[in-house]
Amino acid sequence: MIAVKTMMSSLTDKVKNTYFCFCKIREEVKSMEGCLAIILIAVVIVLFINYPLPAMVVTAAIIAVISFISANREADEEDKVRLKKESFERAHQKYSDFKSKITIPDNASKVNYKKGNATILNTKVFMWIEDNDLCFFPTKSPSSDTASDIKKIILYKIPISKIEYYATSGDVVYENKITGGGGGSSFEGALVGGAIAGGAGAIIGSRNKIDPISSELITHDSRETFLKYFDDNNLKHSMVFDFKDYEKFNELIPQKAFTIVNTIKTNDIIDSVLNESTGSNILDQIRELAKLKDEGILTEEEFSNKKKELLARIS
Numbered sequence: 001m002i003a004v005k006t007m008m009s010s011l012t013d014k015v016k017n018t019y020f021c022f023c024k025i026r027e028e029v030k031s032m033e034g035c036l037a038i039i040l041i042a043v044v045i046v047l048f049i050n051y052p053l054p055a056m057v058v059t060a061a062i063i064a065v066i067s068f069i070s071a072n073r074e075a076d077e078e079d080k081v082r083l084k085k086e087s088f089e090r091a092h093q094k095y096s097d098f099k100s101k102i103t104i105p106d107n108a109s110k111v112n113y114k115k116g117n118a119t120i121l122n123t124k125v126f127m128w129i130e131d132n133d134l135c136f137f138p139t140k141s142p143s144s145d146t147a148s149d150i151k152k153i154i155l156y157k158i159p160i161s162k163i164e165y166y167a168t169s170g171d172v173v174y175e176n177k178i179t180g181g182g183g184g185s186s187f188e189g190a191l192v193g194g195a196i197a198g199g200a201g202a203i204i205g206s207r208n209k210i211d212p213i214s215s216e217l218i219t220h221d222s223r224e225t226f227l228k229y230f231d232d233n234n235l236k237h238s239m240v241f242d243f244k245d246y247e248k249f250n251e252l253i254p255q256k257a258f259t260i261v262n263t264i265k266t267n268d269i270i271d272s273v274l275n276e277s278t279g280s281n282i283l284d285q286i287r288e289l290a291k292l293k294d295e296g297i298l299t300e301e302e303f304s305n306k307k308k309e310l311l312a313r314i315s
Helices: 004-030 032-050 052-099 187-205 245-250 258-275 282-292 300-315
Strands: 109-116 123-129 133-138 157-158 165-167 172-179 214-221 223-231 238-240
Touching: 109 223, 109 245, 123 245, 165 245, 165 258, 223 245, 238 245, 282 300
Parallel strands: none
Antiparallel strands: 109 123, 109 238, 123 133, 133 157, 165 223, 172 214, 223 238
């Protein structure tokens, strides 16, 4: 009985070791180098069995080739690291040269420019007001000195008079991800179970333990701050920043917040309607105000107040 248990234990260990070796080989096979290595090993084994001396020569040649390839690969990696470092140093020097020619206030804000029409690096940038211009300049140099990156090391200016407004968009979505539960099968358990108890053991051994059910709250935040402005040709452009940067714009150009700009436009429209109103066309102007209310430009309260003001002119 003891001998049987010992034999079964030994068999189980061998099966486990075989499976682990299989897993390791399978990982190697995923790459071309792994496949080539397996083929070469098989060839060497066959040669050693049948032709020991040639096998030694082939093995030595293989080792030499592998050493040569490995050395070249290390040299290539070193060259890549060196070239990348040199490129960064050149870019940093050009950035420093440009930065030395401009004056960035000590109290300049820092905002994260993500994307947009501005020809400036997509990174954190300084932001300040100078001579009625909203100015932007990168807080760090680009990672390389490619032409496309170097030309983005600029002082980007937008005349405040050309800024239409800034606002926020997007929302926050919460997702409750449930994991665990269920069983499934295990290849390792099937091998061991099958070796010990045959087919039935393979089925039983392949069953995994049921994982405990757990939940994870995942937050998807698509909120961002955007700036709308016009270029010298009066073409509309935009810049997109982090959501939290909204407060920085509020500090520098509060008059360009969308809510304020929209209110000013609405008041201008109302004033225009009222100024054109005479006793003969007041009813037409009330209809115009009603259209503005229907389009959402005027609130119900604003419409009612202006309507009363117009009707008062008739009496």
